[in-house]
Amino acid sequence: MGVLLRCFSFMSLLLLVACQPNTHPREYQVEGKTMGTYYVVKFYAEQQPDLIALQQELDIELELINDLMSTYRPESELMRFNRQQTTEPVQLTPQTAGVIAEAIRIGQQSEGILDVTVGPLVELWGFGAKGRIIRAPEQAELEAIRDYVGIDKISLEGTWLRKLEPRLAIDLSTIAKGYGVDRLAEILLTHGYQSFMVDIGGDMRVGAVKPTGPWKIAVEKPVSQERSVQRILALSNVSLATSGDYRNYFEEDGIRYSHLIDPRSGKPIQHKTVSSTVLHPAAITADAYATTLNVLPATEALAFANQHSIAVLLIVKTEQGFEELYSEAFKPYLTEN
Numbered sequence: 001m002g003v004l005l006r007c008f009s010f011m012s013l014l015l016l017v018a019c020q021p022n023t024h025p026r027e028y029q030v031e032g033k034t035m036g037t038y039y040v041v042k043f044y045a046e047q048q049p050d051l052i053a054l055q056q057e058l059d060i061e062l063e064l065i066n067d068l069m070s071t072y073r074p075e076s077e078l079m080r081f082n083r084q085q086t087t088e089p090v091q092l093t094p095q096t097a098g099v100i101a102e103a104i105r106i107g108q109q110s111e112g113i114l115d116v117t118v119g120p121l122v123e124l125w126g127f128g129a130k131g132r133i134i135r136a137p138e139q140a141e142l143e144a145i146r147d148y149v150g151i152d153k154i155s156l157e158g159t160w161l162r163k164l165e166p167r168l169a170i171d172l173s174t175i176a177k178g179y180g181v182d183r184l185a186e187i188l189l190t191h192g193y194q195s196f197m198v199d200i201g202g203d204m205r206v207g208a209v210k211p212t213g214p215w216k217i218a219v220e221k222p223v224s225q226e227r228s229v230q231r232i233l234a235l236s237n238v239s240l241a242t243s244g245d246y247r248n249y250f251e252e253d254g255i256r257y258s259h260l261i262d263p264r265s266g267k268p269i270q271h272k273t274v275s276s277t278v279l280h281p282a283a284i285t286a287d288a289y290a291t292t293l294n295v296l297p298a299t300e301a302l303a304f305a306n307q308h309s310i311a312v313l314l315i316v317k318t319e320q321g322f323e324e325l326y327s328e329a330f331k332p333y334l335t336e337n
Contacts, residue, residue: 025195025211030055034062035177036072037201043188044195044210054191061183068096069176071119081161082169089155089162097159099172099179099284106288107151110304114292115151115263119171125268127259146266177203178241178287185283198283205239205283220244222274222315222322230315230322233333239283243290244275260295271297272317279311279333298325305329 025044030051032039041058068077077096084090092100103116124145126133148167155162177200184198185205196207197215206215214234221230222244233240243260260269276294280286289310293301298316305312305327314325326334 178283181283241286243294
């Protein structure tokens with residue numbers, strides 16, 4: 001009888017253990033293409049998720065963002081607005097209006113350095129949808145376009161956007177990718193996934209630490225010939241965006257023309273900052289600040305970052321190689337490679 005009781009107890013224990021849920025979080029991943037680049041989502045979960053359903057949800061959100069804000073889709077909400085040659089207000093969706101509101105806020109804060117109306121200048125210099133050019137534009141061409149470029153030439157009230165100059169056009173490529181990262185992160189959070197990493201073409205947001213510790217994110221060395229690591233950052237609950245001119249440029253008569261346009265001159269930047277990496281709770285804001293601080297020369301960029309408590313790492317080209325400069329707010333993130 002004792003033997004039977006022990007056997008029954010042992011079998012009951014096995015059944016109990018088998019019925020217990022897996023309480024050890026595992027890493028899961030989905031990936032795809034969007035916005036002319038890739039996206040990767042990693043997250044930790046204790047139970048097996050429905051990855052197909054999750055990816056469909058993520059893809060639907062990304063398609064919506066493209067349908068609203070892409071300059072490569074002629075019928076996107078943004079492109080329909082751009083085609084309207086009028087100063088009458090146009091009502092936008094809350095999503096597009098919200099992204100433009102953040103662009104205007106940072107544009108005004110930076111005194112026009114972040115300018116989502118510089119799209120025509122980007123096209124003129126051969127870095128837009130129309131493709132590359134083989135020579136720098138004439139000054140007369142430049143001045144003609146500058147007449148209808150400027151963050152001060154748009155007005156947003158709620159979801160109503162108005163052009164003060166009918167020929168003006170908006171390009172959200174400096175901020176929409178960050179918005180996409182935030183939206184994917186919010187979807188993960190609604191499903192209860194606290195520990196995650198979202199990456200859209202290098203713009204990232206990470207959640208709580210992994211079971212093994214912080215997320216290790218590499219800042220790329222700003223060289224066009226190869227991909228190598230400049231610095232490793234150990235991060236949690238923060239977003240990261242990097243802006244650089246070391247891959248997207250053209251040369252003419254020994255002069256290097258960056259895809260980053262300085263709105264003050266209407267011309268590509270000529271200074272020695274080759275990349276700026278910004279950390280901020282929101283990816284949309286990190287994305288916008290990364291461009292802003294790369295357009296500004298290093299001394300101006302650091303002064304602006306310190307004034308507004310922005311965590312930024314600048315990489316500047318010198319005769320000896322590359323030099324790292326960082327704001328006060330970035331110091332807590334510095335770790336050994």
